[in-house]
Amino acid sequence: MDDPVEQPETPPAKFADLWVRIASAVVMALIGGIAFWQGGDYVAALLVVVGGLMAWEFRRLILPDASNKDMGLWVMVAGTSGAVVAANLFGFWLAFPIVALAAVILWQIKHKRPLWIATGMVYLATPLAALLVIRDQQGLTTVLWLVGVVIASDIGGYFFGRIFGGPKFWPSISPKKTWSGTVGGWALALGVGFVYWSLGGPHGFREIMLFSIPIAMAAQVGDLFESWLKRKAGIKDSSNLIPGHGGLLDRFDGLLAATTFYMALHLLGAL
Numbered sequence: 038m039d040d041p042v043e044q045p046e047t048p049p050a051k052f053a054d055l056w057v058r059i060a061s062a063v064v065m066a067l068i069g070g071i072a073f074w075q076g077g078d079y080v081a082a083l084l085v086v087v088g089g090l091m092a093w094e095f096r097r098l099i100l101p102d103a104s105n106k107d108m109g110l111w112v113m114v115a116g117t118s119g120a121v122v123a124a125n126l127f128g129f130w131l132a133f134p135i136v137a138l139a140a141v142i143l144w145q146i147k148h149k150r151p152l153w154i155a156t157g158m159v160y161l162a163t164p165l166a167a168l169l170v171i172r173d174q175q176g177l178t179t180v181l182w183l184v185g186v187v188i189a190s191d192i193g194g195y196f197f198g199r200i201f202g203g204p205k206f207w208p209s210i211s212p213k214k215t216w217s218g219t220v221g222g223w224a225l226a227l228g229v230g231f232v233y234w235s236l237g238g239p240h241g242f243r244e245i246m247l248f249s250i251p252i253a254m255a256a257q258v259g260d261l262f263e264s265w266l267k268r269k270a271g272i273k274d275s276s277n278l279i280p281g282h283g284g285l286l287d288r289f290d291g292l293l294a295a296t297t298f299y300m301a302l303h304l305l306g307a308l
Contacts, residue, residue, distance in 0.1 A: 197221025259294025
């Protein structure tokens with residue numbers, strides 16, 4: 038008997054999870070939108086919770102068989118969330134002594150893979166603390182531009198990739214990502230930058246047009262990094278906290294990398 042011919046994916050199957058993803062995205066947008074609209078301690082409270090949950094997910098990626106009762110988990114959660122609190126109270130750079138203290142504790146208790154856990158805390162605490170600074174110093178519009186560029190990159194990748202398909206971007210790391218989706222994400226990110234500038238954002242036209250695509254690229258690198266971690270751990274999603282999206286890291290991996298990149302540009306005086 039001949040082997041059955043594999044049938045091409047039908048349009049309904051391609052977008053089967055679309056409505057669940059949209060519903061979850063609306064809920065997340067409402068929660069995040071209210072917090073960032075209010076600013077200050079509202080943003081800090083949200084990011085403290087998000088940071089703790091992301092730390093739990095990140096640890097699952099690097100130690101998938103570890104118990105939730107393990108002390109290292111709570112050191113990582115406390116280090117990440119504590120860094121956000123310190124940044125809110127004392128400024129961006131004060132987040133890092135908290136991370137360093139948590140890392141010392143990990144070495145003292147001889148925890149497994151302490152360097153990876155310490156790296157994870159820096160990886161999470163840096164963009165979360167940066168979001169506090171960006172919201173406080175540059176306002177809500179800059180946060181919306183940054184988030185909008187990341188969302189545009191993700192939407193472009195989702196729709197352009199599924200509609201046009203074509204060569205894979207990096208199949209060994211993320212088998213579903215295509216060049217058509219990647220370039221589509223860049224194009225939408227550039228459009229978001231233009232809208233942001235036309236609505237009177239604090240950055241000039243040249244800066245917005247120059248950096249919208251690199252920020253989108255940074256978001257895609259963050260997405261690829263988390264995909265690599267998941268493949269190394271042998272798991273599909275960082276968790277199942279968000280229906281249709283997986284975990285917080287699955288949803289915000291791009292924003293973490295893009296925010297870190299933006300903060301580096303800001304500290305260098307480029308933005």
